[in-house]
Every structure is written in C-alpha cells, then in structure tokens.
Amino acid sequence: MRNYVTLLFLGALFLIVGCKNEKEQTISEQEIVIEKTDPLPSWNDVESKKNIVAYVEDVINENSPNFIPIADRIATFDNDGNLWSEQPAYFQLFFAMDRVKAMAVDHPEWKNKQPFKAVLENDMEELKKQGEHGIVQLIMATHTGSTIEEFDKDVKDWITTAKHPTKNVGYNQLVYQPMLELLQYLQDNNFKTYVVSGGTVDFMRAFVSEMYNIPSEQIIGSRFKTEFDYNAGNPQIKRLPELDFNNDKEGKALNIQKIIGKKPVFSSGNSDGDLQMMQWATSNKYKSFMLYVHHTDSIREWAYDRNSHIGRLDKGLDQAKKDGWTVIDMEKDWKVIYSPR
Amino acid sequence: MRNYVTLLFLGALFLIVGCKNEKEQTISEQEIVIEKTDPLPSWNDVESKKNIVAYVEDVINENSPNFIPIADRIATFDNDGNLWSEQPAYFQLFFAMDRVKAMAVDHPEWKNKQPFKAVLENDMEELKKQGEHGIVQLIMATHTGSTIEEFDKDVKDWITTAKHPTKNVGYNQLVYQPMLELLQYLQDNNFKTYVVSGGTVDFMRAFVSEMYNIPSEQIIGSRFKTEFDYNAGNPQIKRLPELDFNNDKEGKALNIQKIIGKKPVFSSGNSDGDLQMMQWATSNKYKSFMLYVHHTDSIREWAYDRNSHIGRLDKGLDQAKKDGWTVIDMEKDWKVIYSPR
Numbered sequence: 095m096r097n098y099v100t101l102l103f104l105g106a107l108f109l110i111v112g113c114k115n116e117k118e119q120t121i122s123e124q125e126i127v128i129e130k131t132d133p134l135p136s137w138n139d140v141e142s143k144k145n146i147v148a149y150v151e152d153v154i155n156e157n158s159p160n161f162i163p164i165a166d167r168i169a170t171f172d173n174d175g176n177l178w179s180e181q182p183a184y185f186q187l188f189f190a191m192d193r194v195k196a197m198a199v200d201h202p203e204w205k206n207k208q209p210f211k212a213v214l215e216n217d218m219e220e221l222k223k224q225g226e227h228g229i230v231q232l233i234m235a236t237h238t239g240s241t242i243e244e245f246d247k248d249v250k251d252w253i254t255t256a257k258h259p260t261k262n263v264g265y266n267q268l269v270y271q272p273m274l275e276l277l278q279y280l281q282d283n284n285f286k287t288y289v290v291s292g293g294t295v296d297f298m299r300a301f302v303s304e305m306y307n308i309p310s311e312q313i314i315g316s317r318f319k320t321e322f323d324y325n326a327g328n329p330q331i332k333r334l335p336e337l338d339f340n341n342d343k344e345g346k347a348l349n350i351q352k353i354i355g356k357k358p359v360f361s362s363g364n365s366d367g368d369l370q371m372m373q374w375a376t377s378n379k380y381k382s383f384m385l386y387v388h389h390t391d392s393i394r395e396w397a398y399d400r401n402s403h404i405g406r407l408d409k410g411l412d413q414a415k416k417d418g419w420t421v422i423d424m425e426k427d428w429k430v431i432y433s434p435r
Numbered sequence: 436m437r438n439y440v441t442l443l444f445l446g447a448l449f450l451i452v453g454c455k456n457e458k459e460q461t462i463s464e465q466e467i468v469i470e471k472t473d474p475l476p477s478w479n480d481v482e483s484k485k486n487i488v489a490y491v492e493d494v495i496n497e498n499s500p501n502f503i504p505i506a507d508r509i510a511t512f513d514n515d516g517n518l519w520s521e522q523p524a525y526f527q528l529f530f531a532m533d534r535v536k537a538m539a540v541d542h543p544e545w546k547n548k549q550p551f552k553a554v555l556e557n558d559m560e561e562l563k564k565q566g567e568h569g570i571v572q573l574i575m576a577t578h579t580g581s582t583i584e585e586f587d588k589d590v591k592d593w594i595t596t597a598k599h600p601t602k603n604v605g606y607n608q609l610v611y612q613p614m615l616e617l618l619q620y621l622q623d624n625n626f627k628t629y630v631v632s633g634g635t636v637d638f639m640r641a642f643v644s645e646m647y648n649i650p651s652e653q654i655i656g657s658r659f660k661t662e663f664d665y666n667a668g669n670p671q672i673k674r675l676p677e678l679d680f681n682n683d684k685e686g687k688a689l690n691i692q693k694i695i696g697k698k699p700v701f702s703s704g705n706s707d708g709d710l711q712m713m714q715w716a717t718s719n720k721y722k723s724f725m726l727y728v729h730h731t732d733s734i735r736e737w738a739y740d741r742n743s744h745i746g747r748l749d750k751g752l753d754q755a756k757k758d759g760w761t762v763i764d765m766e767k768d769w770k771v772i773y774s775p776r
Contacts, residue, residue, distance in 0.1 A: 165650055242692065299696050309506055310696030317693055322685040322711055329718045331692050344663040351583065351672050352658055353694055355640050355651030370663055377670045
C-alpha cells in the first residue's frame with residue numbers, strides 16, 4: 095500500500111492541517127453568454143481554446159491528412175484536479191473520513207481506537223501523527239468489506255449530501271464547467287471519453303457517469319482485490335483490503351493498454367501523475383493533443399504546481415513547454431471555474 | 436502459473452497426441468437460404484433460436500416491463516469453443532508452437548534444448564513429457580519480451596497464414612457462422628458485445644476486432660504483467676514473463692466488474708470456465724439470457740462435454756438444466772457450423 099497511500103492520501107493531511115487559515119472562498123455566480131456556435135462558451139478566446147478547436151476540426155475532417163477514424167478517437171481525462179477540484183485534499187479522503195463518522199454507531203470501539211478516534215474528534219494533528227498506517231486503516235475500513243451495491247449506495251448518498259470543508263458546497267458542485275463543455279464537445283465529435291484516475295474505480299462509478307456523461311465501462315481507476323461468492327444463487331463480489339492496482343503514473347499508461355488496447359489521441363491531466371499517460375498517448379500514429387490544466391487561480395479555485403503535495407505539476411510542466419503541449423491557465427483562460435447551477 | 440497453464444494449455448497436449456488417429460474432417464460448403472427478415476439465417480427453426488429472438492424482442496421493446504435501456508445492454512461471449520473451435524487444442528497453443536518454429540532461426544540453441552527441441556521436431560510425445568514446466572517455457576518465450584506492436588504483427592501474420600492441423604484451413608475459417616449472426620443481431624439491437632476469454636488479451640486483439648466486429652476495448656482476456664518504458668520519447672509497453680490475471684472461472688466475473696462495471700444481461704459460453712460469468716450475469720436486475728453452446732457434432736465439428744480436457748461442460752450443463760438456460764445443440768440447431776466463405 096505504500097505507494098498508493100503516499101500518492102493518494104498522505105500528503106493531503108498536511109494541507110488539511112494547513113488549510114485552517116485559508117480564507118473562506120465562495121463561488122460567485124457569473125453570467126455566461128452562450129454563443130450558439132461556440133462549443134466552449136465558458137472559455138475565453140485564448141490560445142488553449144483555439145488549439146483545441148483547431149485540433150478537433152482537423153482530425154474529424156475526412157479530407158485532412160490528420161483524419162482519425164471514429165473507432166480510434168480515444169480521449170482520456172484525469173479526474174482529481176482535472177475535472178473537479180482536489181484541494182485541500184483528494185475528495186475521496188473526505189469521503190473516507192465522513193464514512194468513519196457515519197459508521198461509528200456500529201463501531202463503538204472506534205471512540206477509543208486510533209486513527210478512528212482522531213477522525214471522530216476532528217483532531218487533524220493527531221491524524222497526522224497516525225501517518226500512513228493510520229490512513230490505510232481508514233481507507234480499508236470504509237472502502238472494503240461491503241458489496242458493490244452497498245458501497246455504491248454509500249458513495250451516492252455522500253456525494254449528494256456532504257459539503258466541502260471550505261467551499262461549503264457539495265462536492266458535485268466543484269466540477270469544472272469548461273471541462274464539462276470540453277467533454278461534451280469531444281463526445282459530440284464521436285470521441286470516446288474515458289476517465290483515467292488514481293481514485294478507486296468503484297468510488298468514481300457511483301457519480302462520474304452522471305456528472306460527466308461517461309459510462310462505467312469508460313472509467314478506469316485504482317482497484318482493490320476482489321472475490322466472487324456464488325452465495326447460493328445470490329452472487330456477490332466483495333472488495334478485499336488489499337490493493338489490486340495503483341492507477342497512477344506508469345500505471346495509467348499500463349491500464350489504458352490493458353483495458354482499452356488503443357493509444358489515446360487526446361489526453362488531459364493536471365499533474366506529474368498524468369505524465370506517462372500523456373507520453374504514451376503522444377506515441378500513437380495519429381496526430382495527438384496533450385492538455386495540461388495549470389492551477390493558477392488562487393481566488394476562484396487554488397493556485398499550486400511544482401511544490402504542491404497534491405497534484406504536483408513539475409516534470410509535466412517542463413515537458414509541456416519542451417514538446418509544445420497546450421497548458422490551460424485557469425485564471426486567464428476560463429470565464430468560470432465551476433458550473434453555475 | 437499453475438492454474439493458467441493447467442486450464443489453458445496442458446490438457447491440450449493429451450488431445451494433440453490422441454488426435455493423430457482422428458479422421459480428417461473437411462468443411463462442406465452448404466447453401467444458406469437467407470430470409471430477408473431472419474436475423475439468424477444459419478439457425479434451424481429450433482427452441483434456442485426462438486428463445487433468443489423472443490428475449491431480444493422483449494427487452495428492446497419500450498412498452499415491455501422487461502425493457503432494458505441501451506446503456507445496460509451488455510453482452511459477454513466466451514471465445515474458444517464459443518465463437519470459434521478449440522480442438523484438438525486451444526488455437527493459442529498452436530500459435531505458440533508455430534512461433535517457436537518461426538523464431539528458431541534466432542535461437543540456434545533451441546535445437547538441443549527442451550521443450551523447444553520437441554516442438555521443432557514435432558515430437559509430441561516428448562513435449563507431453565516436458566509437462567507444465569515445458570508449456571510455460573513455450574508460452575513465455577513466444578508471448579513476452581516483445582512490444583505490443585511487434586506481438587500484434589506476429590499474431591496477424593500467423594492468423595492469415597497458419598493452417599489448422601486436421602481441418603487444413605486457416606484458423607480464421609473456424610469461426611461459427613451462427614454465432615457471427617448472433618453477434619450481429621445483438622449489435623444491431625444496440626447491445627454492446629464483449630469477448631471475455633481465457634485467452635490472452637493481446638493475442639485476441641490482433642484478430643478479434645475484425646472477425647467479430649468487436650473493438651479492442653470490448654475484448655477482455657488473461658494478461659501478462661507489463662512495464663512502461665519512456666524510452667527517450669519513443670514509449671514502449673512490454674509484456675513480462677509473469678501472469679497478471681487469469682481470466683477464467685471466477686476471474687471472468689471479477690474482470691467484468693473491474694473493467695465494465697455492469698452486469699451482463701446476455702452471456703454465452705461453452706464450458707464450466709464460463710459458469711461464474713453467467714451466474715454473475717443472472718443476478719442483475721434486468722431480465723437476462725444465458726446461452727450455452729453444447730458441442731454435439733462429431734462430424735462437422737467435435738463432440739465433447741463432461742469428460743473433455745478442453746472446454747469441459749459439466750457443472751454448467753447441470754445448472755443450465757436446473758435454471759432453464761438455453762443450450763444450443765450444435766448438430767441439430769445449426770444449419771452450418773463455419774462461415775462458407
């Protein structure tokens with residue numbers, strides 16, 4: 095579990111502790127002028143938008159030397175920090191902590207047992223002391239043991255009721271409106287859009303399909319080991335407390351090959367964890383498009399890159415510059431960050 | 436590797452040795468009367484066909500209580516013995532043996548090294564003596580080490596040139612015409628058709644897409660571990676000589692959940708290795724359809740079931756009877772076995 099936890103969750107704690115002094119941010123609703131012919135109305139008329147539209151119009155044009163057959167229009171998107179926010183910690187960690195609180199009634203022993211005690215008492219300093227081992231216990235206690243159906247219901251209940259600790263809105267409100275438009279634009283042009291994230295796949299499937307119009311079979315994530323039980327005619331698949339696959343860095347490229355078997359032609363991420371996926375995508379025989387989301391908006395969202403514990407974008411930024419990949423400047427390129435619903 | 440090899444390849448050897456006395460079988464071309472409105476023209480007007488058509492017409496009917504939304508029309512098909520033949524050994528084993536012969540020029544040491552020596556000398560008795568360990572060596576030597584692109588080319592070259600040892604036609608001619616029609620019928624009615632096979636996924640992807648009109652992202656199989664190499668800007672994914680996933684029995688149900696995340700509504704197999712996939716499929720909330728192919732035609736194909744080393748159908752036949760699943764009698768139900776192309 096070392097890698098998984100380190101990458102997904104541990105660094106988060108430092109930021110949770112640190113974020114107490116962060117100023118409350120509210121989402122200001124902005125009017126969006128929707129032009130009828132503009133597929134990306136929440137984007138300013140900037141280079142990133144122009145690059146995207148020019149690419150799509152080129153590769154769907156049967157008369158272009160860069161034409162890509164529909165079957166090969168594979169687009170892969172990271173989730174955390176790329177389609178929705180990821181600060182001050184990956185939202186899946188907040189889910190785990192909220193679940194500990196919800197499950198505590200059936201676990202009276204947690205009142206006196208770390209790391210659960212720390213979560214129940216909102217004692218972030220203590221939770222930080224519990225370190226990696228503590229986080230593993232939290233994740234395993236909340237993410238495994240249940241059936242597919244039970245866990246799906248837990249996540250659906252959470253995503254529709256829980257509030258982000260500083261934004262004070264539901265997590266499902268913290269989706270990037272410009273990226274929703276980009277997904278829709280690609281789908282309208284017969285790209286098959288995938289989510290390829292370090293988050294666990296069963297967690298994402300509970301809400302990603304509805305939020306992004308992406309079916310469960312196009313969601314690729316980290317996984318726990320599972321077991322099949324025929325259960326006298328009422329079959330169940332249970333998640334076991336052991337990691338099956340860490341869908342990050344090299345893992346993203348490997349899983350894309352394992353599950354899709356085609357190289358993406360369009361790939362979008364926001365961190366070094368997406369770099370290998372994008373490197374793999376650039377190596378296909380078709381004209382490809384690589385897109386990095388750069389978190390530059392400390393007012394409307396968060397600003398972080400090379401030195402962040404979460405969503406670190408360092409080597410990726412260098413390669414984007416070197417290879418001419420498109421980088422979105424969130425502050426300057428996007429009229430709105432979140433969907434004004 | 437024990438399980439994998441045992442299930443996929445080892446039993447095959449006994450049949451290879453045994454099949455020397457088998458009478459040569461030839462494919463007789465038969466005229467098929469294609470009725471314009473009949474989606475399954477190669478099927479006799481039997482119960483299996485009636486059941487299939489009645490099911491499909493029911494679940495695509497928006498006014499039926501059994502209507503299934505398009506997004507949930509997932510159909511999973513085993514490959515070996517279900518979409519193409521699997522006797523006297525899984526065709527993937529013949530590929531491995533043919534590859535050993537093709538690669539021998541670069542491996543002069545194989546002339547004196549078992550199990551390669553036995554393959555090069557067509558010494559099946561000796562190969563049998565080499566047992567499981569020998570088969571593992573053959574598979575690893577021919578299926579790993581190369582890049583995705585190199586291996587894909589190897590398989591494509593093989594499938595278009597190699598001949599089946601007793602049928603004396605290309606392996607791609609040994610596809611069941613009635614099943615091709617069934618796949619097409621389901622695809623025409625917006626079912627998403629998957630191949631879910633114990634064969635390795637990279638092997639199948641080289642030809643399955645074209646043979647069955649099924650894209651690579653809908654092919655699920657066994658896998659080797661892989662590694663990603665950035666390779667100074669020319670990224671490669673290589674298969675390592677270690678099994679990553681054995682896509683058989685419980686593995687089929689588990690992989691369907693991992694990769695698709697939905698229960699199939701239609702599932703078809705021909706052996707006990709498909710039973711858990713079908714058990715899992717029957718547990719979904721929609722009306723489901725389970726279909727077993729029963730090998731009953733010793734003249735046009737092969738006849739085998741409960742006692743076969745390959746494609747054993749024993750527990751599955753019992754459950755099919757108990758639960759009212761549809762069983763195809765190949766001899767009686769199909770006008771032709773193979774495509775008369």
